[in-house]
Amino acid sequence: MLTQRITPDGLAYRDLNGNSRLDPYEDPRLDVDERVSDLIGRLSLPEKIGLMFHTVIEAGADGSVLAGPGAISKSGTAEVVTSKLLNHFNVHHLGEPRAAARWYNAVQALAETTPHGIPVTISSDPRHSFAENAGASFSAGSFSQWPEMLGLAALRDPGLVRRFADTARREYLAVGIRAALHPTLDLATEPRWARQAQTFGQDPALVAELGTAYIEGMQGPCLGRDSVACTAKHFPGGGAVKDGEDSHFPYGAEAVYPSGSQEAHLSPFPAAIAAGVSAVMPYYSKPIGLTLRGIEADEVGFGYNRAIITDLLRGELGFGGVVLSDWELVNDNHVGDQVLPARAWGVEDLDPAGRMQLLLEAGCDQLGGEECVEILAGLVADGRVSEARIDESVGRLLRVKFELGLFDDPYVDEEKAAEVLGERASHAEGLRAQSASVTVLKGSLPVTAGRVYVEGLDRAAASRLGEVVDRPEDADVAVIRLQAPFEPRDDLFLESWFHQGSLDFPPGLAWRLARIARHCRLVLDVFLDRPAVVTGLLEVADVLVADYGTSDEALVDALTGEVEAVGRLPFDLPRSMDDVRAHPEDRVGIEDPLFPAGFRAS
Template identity: 40%
Template sequence: MKNIVAVIASLCVVAPIAFAQKAAQPVLGKRSAEVITDKSLQFKDLNKNKKLDKYEDWRLPVEVRVNDLLSQMTLEEKVGFMLISTTRMAGDNAFGPNAGGARAERGPAQITSAFNEEDMVTTNNIFTRKPLPVPMMSAAGTTKGVTQAHLRHFILRANTAPRTIAEWANNLQALCETSRLGIPAIVASNPRNHVTIDAATGLSVGTTAFSKWPGELGLSAMHDLKLTREFADIARQEWSAVGLRKGYMYMADLATEPRWQRIEGTFGEDADWAASMIREVVLGFQGPKLGNGSVAMTTKHFPGGGPQEGGQDSHFDWGKFAHYPGGMFEYHLKPFKAAIEAGTSAIMPYYSSPKGKAFEEVGFSYNKAIIQDLLRKKLGFNGIVNSDTGPIEMMPWGVENLSLHQRYQKALEAGVDIFSGTADPTILLETVKKGLVSEARINESVARLLKEKFELGLFENPYVDEEKASTLVGNAAFQKKADLAHRKSIVLLKNDAKLLPLAPKTKVYFETYYDNGRNNNPISVLKPANNPAFEFVSTKEEADVVLVWLVPNGGGLFSSAGKSIELSLSKNRVDIGHINDLIKSKPSIIAINFSNPWVLDELDSAAAKTLVATFGTTPEALLDIVSGAYKPTGKLPFTIPVSQKAVDENKSDVPGYLEPNGYALYKVGHGLSYQTGQ
């Protein structure tokens, strides 16, 4: 027991303090728990024993409460506490073909059971996916998960109305309150506030009812740390209003390998700037320390998922290696150091195995040198280490020959505290009972997880105001700030013909081009009625100017087949012949949405005199830049390569601005303005 106390004490940032002379009574949220009164103050009797236990006493230091509750938990309860699984709502649209699309309100939230095991195949003790458009993972039936598996951590991927999420979260907390110890749940989510192209499950929830901001690259392109902090604080208010208290975000990974298919979720290639962005995001969501209104952050993917061999991703066997041909491993740590300094609650290692480094070639969740020696000891991180989804069953790179029990053993020895992607605690429980892992080691992780819950105030009040959720989320004031961010995120790359800004009443043919692989016609002609600056026409022949907005699309992360990744427009679902014919017909503005640093050498150079870069934004924002209603201020978050040959010869861990001369068409930080042309 002394060892447990020492571990818990080491986790606490604030030293133990005596009771305040006049303790402030917190709001107690309850459904079934009785209330105990002590010296005119009220406390919840969570374990139903009609006395005030230390863990129920909000006046006590967190470490005292953690120690008391830990001493009352069974091994089964502790093991269940160390899993975090996707949970489901009836009709939640989380895994369907339109996952990520906005959904209408559906009525009362329900707690349901749903499993997807029929979609899994097993080979050599490794679970892998049948060909599907999204990754598969174990999904918890919530009621059974709480009552039988003792789960208290869930990932909600549902895309539905705020009131529905709030109702569901309250139902979940009410269920947890009836359990033996009344331990509340924590609900996590992937990002919900961004315009994004690849909204595959596990990456983003896509377009939602929450305030809609630029993609993460667009936030970075704003070059406005104050507005970045405001974004995070607004999103925090929205998330906490519906009962989402943990974020599986943001990515501190760097966009140094232009082919990597997760660049859209990064803040770019500049480590120092990405560090500044991560710092503001963590502080905006969490505050200076976790509290009642905080959303706890899970910064990912340690020690940096960017330098993937060939740009392939380690969700797949063919992309399991991170490598460092430029010797810049330390460069990729900078944003994580900033997250740790800002107090990030958790850090998520990636699946990748380091290649060609002085580390064991096993996935980072199994890598003791990465987690214990580097993250814990050298960088001083004392928070939660949260595995990515499925390293035990699906992506056990470097430990494929170990049994599931041995994989849990190795990951726990490396320092993982909570395992994502499974709702079944059986194998982990057997691992402890077989003596492969001690209960004292389990206690270390459970102590960290409990500490987070106590600091978030969930033991006092895990419930939310459902009416407030429906009115606060996505409100006009929040969206007004987001609209400003959209405009600040757009980068003027080239204005050689001085075509921009367009004169009022210009006749504009506005075509968008987006081929998602399912539409017969990727072309849409837009004639926005709410923009009086221009006269929008139906054909290019009628126009003074052509505005074409390209949205290249490589098919998304989970369409990968391990083939060489090319970044030219024609290889990413753009009919370059059609585009060149279009821009040669009239003076043209070419806007391109960059979810990767696309290669632009196929564009007709004589016609492509005006280029604009977007990073997940709205047509209204783009038109305000084109008209001059908002003058461009954005800066590129990454370097755009000059050719596919340059891409193929790049060093994956080296940012584009440090690649040899001749690599860059436009370097990170490039962006023109109308005032100076510079």
């Protein structure tokens, strides 16, 4: 860790380049523009290039810095920091709070050995709820646990969303996470889409309102030393994917707009820009027949799409922040014996250099999931990308680091990290939000029972409902937890984590549940990470509730009435898969839903 130097007039500063004098970029008294301008003029081309990549590194469970590649990361941390000169990193799994903070501090110390000591920015996908998906989100672990964003949408409370985001901000700061690769502002209009759990549902106005509250809670009124910089995604709306297939994968490459509802999908983003969101991430999809605000998009992935990024986002909407591409648009990703093809939809015929050039020409500032600095150096050497173009993006990226205060004090307190992440009030509010977000679809709460039979519910938690018995024949009430159905897939890397395909429960389930219902009252809970077809369940359930990420304890709190379940559906529930297939992917709302968005049984 660098020792602070003191100027003759008593100013403490960090001598980041080791020249024993205070340079303008090291001077905390100067405004950000001066510091950015000074540093850009000092940087070598390799240092500038390193700023334009944002890849994954992994933390050792004990807080150690990994020497070599990990399960996800392509290179060892020292290599990407000191040789490739990268300083933006996405982290996946973290150990307990002290270890996470220790790891972060060690990475910052490593960054101090680079020529100008540019501090590291650590980013994260959502990590405060339940869904575990290496391509989208992580379960809470040591962080306070809340419902998925769908659950916050079910509560329809901007104040709660703002408090949640403020809690997440404090917990992120404690372990050194300074950039959030969220909120997700996509509309959940296509019932089969795998990424709805992290959205605020299908209603454009609600998504805009809650997304703005989220940014305010994370960033504050402007970026500062206590902020976490947000990335709004996926511009200009990623939910209208053909047949509900996700654009991580070749079969989900296309975004389609059969009902002409493209403006609805765009509408949350102007609100996020007005709230000062730090960065915007375009999605992988290539739009088919898309025109927005009179701007016609090319049929190439949004990250490659100059009409979308430069003309629409920068020009029409006036966004001046960072544009971060989604992950791995340049190179295929090989992990073990699996591969995930580069999401170069519409430009598959280009080589990696051609793809990178097109991304920069479109207006991307930073390349997510990549560390191939040699390709960008080659593009500059060949005259295909100018250093002036690189300086544009470098200026935006450095501005965020300065605004966050990373150049002046990037370190965290390892002991305080454990205190912040262990705050009982935060965990209690998260637990209460889980319970409150539960949505009653049929019947009423509370549930009372002398004897209870359970499936998918911890017996200790269930004992608060009544005496737990082993057979439905001996029970007064059966409580069974279900997961919204999906089709397991595992040919491509990441595929197994994505819940895709049919929303129908298997045909034998209703028959088996009916047998249980012949012996006792039947209470069903369905985790809705997607809008399942629950039509068959209605016929056998006495009480049917939905949750969006709820622990066993939180569910029992809702079922017993200890916390009132006030959640309302954040999206329509379809009657059948035939209705899903007939529904235009982009249209907000199913024509004749079984239960409409906003529904809650009275």
